[in-house]
Amino acid sequence: MVAYEHTPVSVEGKRAVVVGGTSGIGQAIALGFASEGADVVATSRTEDAVDETADAIEDLGANTARVTCDVTDRESLDEVRETAVDAFGGIDVVVASQGAISRASVLGIEDDEWDFVTDVALDGVRKVTQAMAPAMDEGGSIVNISSMAARLSMANLPAYSAAKGGVEAFTRASAKELAPEIRVNAIAPGFIITPQNADTYAEGTEKRAAIDERAPLGRVADREEVVGAAVYLGSDAASYVTGEVLTVDGGFGDSAF
Ligand SMILES: NC(=O)c1ccc[n+]([C@@H]2O[C@H](COP(=O)([O-])OP(=O)(O)OC[C@H]3O[C@@H](n4cnc5c(N)ncnc54)[C@H](O)[C@@H]3O)[C@@H](O)[C@H]2O)c1
Incomplete structure (x- = not known):
């Protein structure tokens, strides 16, 4: 007889915090975790958004708590x-x-716009890590949402691309330092329909047609298609995975767009 047992891909019973968890990909991950039996705090800047998502988490039968945060404000993350x-x-x-x-260009972007993007997208990840890691138990998992823009040549996204490249480098640096107690990984989504881009990627637009034509899987994705990657990285099934970037991009890979 062959003895065999593996750890299932599951976040049941996990206690999760999703920052930026009240819209788009983060909200899908928060609701996905809740539907799998995790306790979930989904937080962002406004009470209305937090309440709406917290209500949805409770409707799924999961525990939640309500708190707002702004990732540029360290104290608000301490409160989370x-x-x-x-x-x-x-x-x-x-x-x-x-x-x-x-979407400002390399030569056109103003200092305050650059700072706004990098403060939220890159420095926000650092502040989230610094605020949360001290409270995480052995076996903890941090999942930073990066982007295909971290490695593709994309015009008019210099601050965003630089921030996401930084997120992936910071993910590797954190993985090294926080091991072995906490694993740190990133997810790099491709073109995912969310409120942030629903107009740009709407059916019938030039952009949408170009993506559908160029994407190896032939289409943009729904936000729910990112949830499985987060569940995997958050679960004990990924117990030997740290410092990695899991790409969810329909096969774009390294091809420039
Ligand atoms: N949608 C895509 O195609 C796509 C592709 C690649 C990467 N991403 C990344 O996925 C993540 C989610 O993007 P989305 O498309 O779901 O966007 P979204 O706008 O729907 O969600 C972003 C969330 O972040 C919150 N937020 C913004 N600024 C904040 C701040 N200062 N403090 C706290 N919360 C703040 C918003 O309130 C919202 O809840 C982002 O990191 C984005 O860069 C998205």
């Missing part, structure tokens, strides 16, 4: 950590999905 610890007794999984974008 304390809220999650008070409500759940600890934190196992942290997802950093907050987003900021600018």
Whole structure:
């Protein structure tokens, strides 16, 4: 007889914090975790958004707690950590999905626009890590949401691309330092329909046609198609995976767009 047992891909019973968890990809991950039996705090800047997602988490039968945060404000992230610890007794999984974008060019982008994007998208990831890691137990997992823009040649996205490249480098650096207690990985989504880009990628637009034609899988993705990657990286099934970037891009790979 062959003895065999493996750890299932599951976040059941995990205690999760999803920053930027009230819209788009982060909200899908928050609701996905909740539907799999995790406790979830989904946080962003406004009470209305937090309440709406918290209600949806509760409708799925999961525990939640309500707290707002701005990733540029360290104290608000401390409050998120304390809220999650008070409500759940600890934190196992942290997802950093907050987003900021600018479509200004390399030579045209102003300092304040550059700072806005990098403060939220890159420095926000650092602040989330610094605030949450001290409360995470052994076996914890941090998942930073990067982008295909970290490695593709994309025009008019210099601050965003630089920030996401930084997120992936910071992910590797954090993975090294926080091991072996906490694993740190990133997800690099491709073209995913969310409120941020629903107009740009709408059916019938030139952009949408170009993506559908160029994407090896022939289409853009729904935000729910990123959830499985987050569940995997958050679960104990990924116990030997750290410092990695898991790409969810329909096969674009390294081809420039
Ligand atoms: N949608 C895509 O095609 C795509 C592709 C690649 C990467 N991404 C990345 O995925 C992540 C989520 O993007 P999305 O498309 O779901 O966008 P979204 O705008 O729907 O969600 C972003 C979330 O971040 C929150 N947020 C913004 N600034 C914040 C701040 N200062 N503090 C706290 N929360 C803040 C927003 O309130 C919102 O909840 C981002 O990191 C984005 O760069 C998205």
